[in-house]
Amino acid sequence: MIQITVMQIDNYGPWTVTPNPRRESDLQALQSRLYTDLSLQFGVHKGLVFYTRFDNLIAVTNGIDLETHKRIQNSVKNRYPFTLSMSIASAETPYEAQKIATKRLQEYGSAQDEVRKEVFDVSTELVSENEGYVQLAHIDIDDVTGTMTDKDSAYDTYLQIKDAQVKLFKSLKKYNALGFFIGGDNFMCPCNGMNENDLSCMFEDILKSDGISLKAGLGIGKTAEDASNLADIGLEIIRDGKCEGSVYTLKQNSEESLKIPHNYTCSI
Amino acid sequence: MIQITVMQIDNYGPWTVTPNPRRESDLQALQSRLYTDLSLQFGVHKGLVFYTRFDNLIAVTNGIDLETHKRIQNSVKNRYPFTLSMSIASAETPYEAQKIATKRLQEYGSAQDEVRKEVFDVSTELVSENEGYVQLAHIDIDDVTGTMTDKDSAYDTYLQIKDAQVKLFKSLKKYNALGFFIGGDNFMCPCNGMNENDLSCMFEDILKSDGISLKAGLGIGKTAEDASNLADIGLEIIRDGKCEGSVYTLKQNSEESLKIPHNYTCSI
Amino acid sequence: MIQITVMQIDNYGPWTVTPNPRRESDLQALQSRLYTDLSLQFGVHKGLVFYTRFDNLIAVTNGIDLETHKRIQNSVKNRYPFTLSMSIASAETPYEAQKIATKRLQEYGSAQDEVRKEVFDVSTELVSENEGYVQLAHIDIDDVTGTMTDKDSAYDTYLQIKDAQVKLFKSLKKYNALGFFIGGDNFMCPCNGMNENDLSCMFEDILKSDGISLKAGLGIGKTAEDASNLADIGLEIIRDGKCEGSVYTLKQNSEESLKIPHNYTCSI
């Protein structure tokens, strides 16, 4: 079971143009700051947030209780010119969990409802650190620096990566997995339910059809942070040529992860 | 002439995994904070930055001089665990300008060069507020809240918008125009050289081929901020049904823009 | 028992002038941002940080475990151009606790030692939420807005408050209590060991000798946040004239605090 929190700024669109359109650089600063804050506040509880559309965010929150969620929601109200709604759900796959969470949120009213404020909903039982697990694939494109960043224009590289992103995300969806851009040429993909073979096959298909060469560290842990740390290490092992294949899996507390050379051990 | 600044965090990829992979929530907070800061620092000089790939950013900087650029570069070094390279160029179209700027940056060495630090380059003459102009199209998708946000799952809406984004950006490129996601279902598109008709035709093509219905406020001004303010107002005029067609153009200091009802006037 | 965490930026002074003095506005932005981040990161775990000297900070951290401390320390390293040392101690009074914590930190080397980095020390057993307690007095000066802010110059008001601050803090020290400025004319004072009468007498003495009229909400709770919430409510009760005297005490889960009218109940 993976626990997903869907967050939505209440009535944000209308606010950005009331009474007149607000300065774009301020809106960009405001939105990215909200993402920064939520990353730190969920992060210090081992969660991981994705900026998604900036006014709608998706987080992996296994092990994070209701009170902490409510405190973060309250902290946003205390410091921002708007409020934030939150809906939490868990399911076997991340796609299913976010779908349940969104549905419940929608039942309270439109994203642009003037009255709907600070929805706080829990659709299913919370997933504690002892039950459930988070599976994250940290995927990147092979040698982007050498083949794109250092050769093509900044915008062309950007466009190629956006293009690859959409292709990757559409493929992931077939497995009820999600994908999010995390900077550079990196994607973090919650994918409970997929296995190493699914990923490898998917990469082969994408290589054949679109000529994009991908690889992934696959991390399985109790929390989003545990899983992402292991996924990062897995990806480093492939980058360093220390394994064959395009996917390397590490599972928290498994014998395999205990044998990781100290050099790869993340600090807490 | 439009002036574009291409920025790149120096040797960022290797830093994120040295000595071990750094916590993902921290990296997300760090990257989005850099974007927040640059938005405020360029914004207070009427520039507009786009986060692009977070480690590679593109900004529209007409009217911003070299000293200000250098001061912002220096401010990043003073407050971040990394440094930032900057390359400035101007051209008739934004695509051309960023291409020139990137090329010059690449001549100094790889993005992952350990020695290359704080490149500061100006390829062409700077564009003052009195010469040149910035043209920005603020484009959104029709009724996303009603047809997607309030109906589909948060992730499906996200995926549909990413898909539309790639289609839009590929079309824009044919006109040497750029596109950037600015949150929700909004795109800000530097497009010096396109005219209202080009945009309308492009929107018709996208509607026909992909079923995506777009509209745009087109702003033409001395600086990125002037242009984006006017583009925002143009888009509001369409949203309010106060004009026909899918594009509404406003030009700084033109008679038309002087006739804007007070209600639409942006504060400075 | 109150748990105090003493934090110190490692070798900060020399860094600010290497290789040349860094721009002052950048240093101010950097220091206050660190304080913002620590406030959010400890805050989401119910702690409370005081900026103290900006390069040396003091926090009340009852109920916050070692792993969380270490994760925050690590998060600073991941996002700042410097590192942070932490030393934790608990004692019957806050003065004693910070003294023990500082002493242990000093044993590792000078604040300006080039080698000493990321000290992490725990002098005594941690205080869980079930043992120990935090006592905070939220003290302000009577009618500063009416008698100073709206009449005197901004700087004169500032100076008068700094003067009152030093007088108050010297008096508090006699009780092994600490005091910190938290904005406006407000001071937050960790004061385990003092009682309502101690505070009242101290206020009378200060009124007699210095003509400064003070009042306090006194909150006693399991964590810094619980205590400060109750202290805030106590102060509001006095401000609203709903009680006599210059001190109003509220204790978590006591009958008295359960009788607080709903209007005064803090959200979590």
Place this chain on the structure above:
Amino acid sequence: MIQITVMQIDNYGPWTVTPNPRRESDLQALQSRLYTDLSLQFGVHKGLVFYTRFDNLIAVTNGIDLETHKRIQNSVKNRYPFTLSMSIASAETPYEAQKIATKRLQEYGSAQDEVRKEVFDVSTELVSENEGYVQLAHIDIDDVTGTMTDKDSAYDTYLQIKDAQVKLFKSLKKYNALGFFIGGDNFMCPCNGMNENDLSCMFEDILKSDGISLKAGLGIGKTAEDASNLADIGLEIIRDGKCEGSVYTLKQNSEESLKIPHNYTCSI
């Protein structure tokens, strides 16, 4: 002539307790973030802000025009849950300038007036970079690290520095100079009208009466940033034992400042 901007959060006190007292860690994060932002936004225009009481801030703004001020005021409204009033004045001394600015602000209504919002006032003509000048003394206490930070408890060091601060600021006021704490044991003191001898005598008096040994770099420049850079360099020259006496003065574009060894030259 020095130009001073007095800023005040509108009706902040009441907001912090409406409808109930807001979480203290959030308020601390909010206030220090405002200070961070203003430091960056004025800083990129060569101004320097002091946090003062957090809800009332004082800035040195020579060379910063009205439009920039208004844009920063507007940017705060766009991103914060409150608004900011600004009042600008210039005079021969900083004390006089802030006094005029405050008086004008007060004429618009109380700091806790529910209706008064976003006051924007200019009492005197603005000071351009070509007229007027900024004089800043960067003052610190001799060997605080060796005698206090590394020996006394964190709180005792803090208290001693707060005590020295009040003594210093009272002495400065006799010269119509201002003083602000900028972290560690450092004070930045706008002091147009004082000369090197005034400072030296003042330091001798403070040493005699209070046993506190001070020194200062004195910078005179066109903007706050120019002056603070020179003051920083002056202080470094004393710290390095490269001059006798407790004050070292550097004036922008003077022969003396041109002879500064390259090692001391600030980057822009």
